[in-house]
Amino acid sequence: xxxxxxxxxxxxxxxxxxxxxxxxxxxxxxxxxxxxxxxxxxxxxxxxxxxxxxxxxxxxxxxxxxxxxxxxxxxxxxxxxxxxxxxxxxxxxxxxxxxxxxxxxxxxxxxxxxxxxxxxxxxxxxxxxxxxxxxxxxxxxxxxxxxxxxxxxxxxxxxxxxxxxxxxxxxxxxxxxxxxxxxxxxxxxxxxxxxxxxxxxxxxxxxxxxxxxxxxxxxxxxxxxxxxxxxxxxxxxxxxxxxxxxxxxxxxxxxxxxxxxxxxxxxxxxxxxxxxxxxxxxxxxxxxxxxxxxxx
Numbered sequence: 504x505x506x507x508x509x510x511x512x513x514x515x516x517x518x519x520x521x522x523x524x525x526x527x528x529x530x531x532x533x534x535x536x537x538x539x540x541x542x543x544x545x546x547x548x549x550x551x552x553x554x555x556x557x558x559x560x561x562x563x564x565x566x567x568x569x570x571x572x573x574x575x576x577x578x579x580x581x582x583x584x585x586x587x588x589x590x591x592x593x594x595x596x597x598x599x600x601x602x603x604x605x606x607x608x609x610x611x612x613x614x615x616x617x618x619x620x621x622x623x624x625x626x627x628x629x630x631x632x633x634x635x636x637x638x639x640x641x642x643x644x645x646x647x648x649x650x651x652x653x654x655x656x657x658x659x660x661x662x663x664x665x666x667x668x669x670x671x672x673x674x675x676x677x678x679x680x681x682x683x684x685x686x687x688x689x690x691x692x693x694x695x696x697x698x699x700x701x702x703x704x705x706x707x708x709x710x711x712x713x714x715x716x717x718x719x720x721x722x723x724x725x726x727x728x729x730x731x732x733x734x735x736x737x738x739x740x741x742x743x744x745x746x747x748x749x750x751x752x753x754x755x756x757x758x759x760x761x762x763x764x765x766x767x768x769x770x771x772x773x774x775x776x777x778x779x780x781x782x783x784x785x786x787x788x789x790x791x792x793x794x795x796x797x798x799x
Contacts, residue, residue: 505756508769528756530564533594541590549597565595572608573625574618585625596636610652633673648682648729656686662706679716687725691742734776744784
């Protein structure tokens with residue numbers, strides 16, 4: 504497993520930040536997360552990131568900004584969302600990123616099928632841009648949290664999107680521990696997590712699971728409140744090791760999106776705690792699974 508974090512600094516500084524915190528993988532924004540305007544990146548900066556990622560062996564993922572809503576019934580928001588996703592994919596391709604992680608968004612009360620009718624053609628356009636990439640850059644649907652018309656809170660909703668998009672070869676998923684928890688999936692319960700993993704495999708395929716977001720949370724199970732907490736400081740606590748140690752996840756990058764001790768994002772201490780949690784629970788999980796197998 505690769506241990507990483509969402510790092511500030513964009514294409515100019517995120518790799519340096521990842522090195523500072525001891526990360527094996529990095530996630531970044533390619534633009535300001537608070538504005539639609541996409542910057543005109545200097546080609547030299549994009550090339551430098553690509554070379555730095557290749558030389559260091561640190562894979563990169565670009566997270567689309569949270570303003571994106573490709574399910575929106577509002578034309579202005581929808582058009583900006585698709586355009587921004589296209590720009591994000593092109594930037595991700597230029598830096599040799601493994602994938603672009605995004606939230607589908609919300610149908611804003613228009614209904615799930617109406618939201619799908621908006622989202623599917625927009626996502627198809629973005630997948631066409633992935634096909635044009637020199638590298639194998641994927642588009643990754645992240646499971647969502649939140650109330651209202653948010654799309655992607657359940658594995659079934661992600662599976663429906665995957666099916667409607669004909670299982671495009673560059674379409675994958677990112678699973679977030681916090682989002683699963685607040686959507687009602689108890690990721691601290693080994694049996695329930697096994698069922699969720701099996702359901703993911705059935706609906707989408709575990710080969711399409713390309714990255715994890717590993718976040719604790721102060722929010723209760725099924726609360727639909729998307730709040731992140733530092734490793735071991737939320738209600739998941741040590742139990743997040745169940746998620747982290749699942750056998751299906753062991754070859755994946757695990758990305759922290761936590762506040763850190765000073766609200767500046769993941770730091771070296773958070774990466775250290777993540778590694779230690781993984782080490783403890785990988786041993787514990789292996790023993791539990793061996794006992795369970797022996798009883799059969």
